[in-house]
Amino acid sequence: MTDTVLRIDQAVGGYGDLTILHGVDMAVPAGSWITIIGANGAGKSTLLKLVAGIVRCRGGAVHFEGRDVTALDSLARLRLGIGLVPQGRCNFPLLSVAENLKLGAYTRRLRPADLEAELQQVTARFPRLKERWHTMAGNLSGGEQQIMEMAMVLLARPRLLLLDEPSLGLSPQAMGMVFDTIRELTASGLSVLMVEQNARQALECCDYGVVMELGRNKLFDRASAVLAHPEIRRLFLGL
Numbered sequence: 001m002t003d004t005v006l007r008i009d010q011a012v013g014g015y016g017d018l019t020i021l022h023g024v025d026m027a028v029p030a031g032s033w034i035t036i037i038g039a040n041g042a043g044k045s046t047l048l049k050l051v052a053g054i055v056r057c058r059g060g061a062v063h064f065e066g067r068d069v070t071a072l073d074s075l076a077r078l079r080l081g082i083g084l085v086p087q088g089r090c091n092f093p094l095l096s097v098a099e100n101l102k103l104g105a106y107t108r109r110l111r112p113a114d115l116e117a118e119l120q121q122v123t124a125r126f127p128r129l130k131e132r133w134h135t136m137a138g139n140l141s142g143g144e145q146q147i148m149e150m151a152m153v154l155l156a157r158p159r160l161l162l163l164d165e166p167s168l169g170l171s172p173q174a175m176g177m178v179f180d181t182i183r184e185l186t187a188s189g190l191s192v193l194m195v196e197q198n199a200r201q202a203l204e205c206c207d208y209g210v211v212m213e214l215g216r217n218k219l220f221d222r223a224s225a226v227l228a229h230p231e232i233r234r235l236f237l238g239l
């Protein structure tokens, strides 16, 4: 076992001929919550996709729990323990909460009794989802949908959760609920790497902050230090 859940070494990646990430280096301590901030187009979402195996790593390497996963596709990485909740609403809006959650466990091919036990665990952790069990996902509030999507990915049993703008479109109250949920998850040992536009609120809750600029990580530090950094405050935090 290693204390670093994810290590990214000089990662290069992009879309077609377009290179977006020009050599990103990062080490994510196990059990920590890291927020990536930066200007639009800096490559934050692309970095999450590269870690999840959706964007190919053309140069450099990605190690998960000490294992080189650079050549593995997204399904193989999910099976190993890297789960991604992409940006925007990504559930099946016409299916119920229960049905969406069952799809979340799909990659594990559980026996019906085991699936039932896992769903019980999820509802114990997220009682709000139990209350909305038979509701169509499209009729949930934005905050409830975000939590359901995290729960769907958690059913694949990841040890690293990648979250792309989990507070997008949420009220301040719903954002607080989502961030509280993330804190509970990291307290139980999960590691979280998150991209967030609500930079100040996220840095006030998480452990470490990363600032990305033009496809490179410019800074990695304790969240409190990032919040106190004069240039970052001016450029990204509106302070």
Ligand SMILES: Nc1ncnc2c1ncn2[C@@H]1O[C@H](COP(=O)(O)OP(=O)(O)OP(=O)(O)O)[C@@H](O)[C@H]1O
Residues within 6 Å of the ligand: 015, 018, 020, 038, 039, 040, 041, 042, 043, 044, 045, 046, 047, 195
């Ligand atoms: N599928 C794609 N095909 C081609 N170019 C893309 C694709 N997705 C993103 N890009 C481009 O890659 C660059 C980085 O995008 P990315 O989404 O990683 O930025 P970001 O830092 O997350 O910014 P934002 O906050 O705007 O989402 C942008 O110029 C974007 O237009």
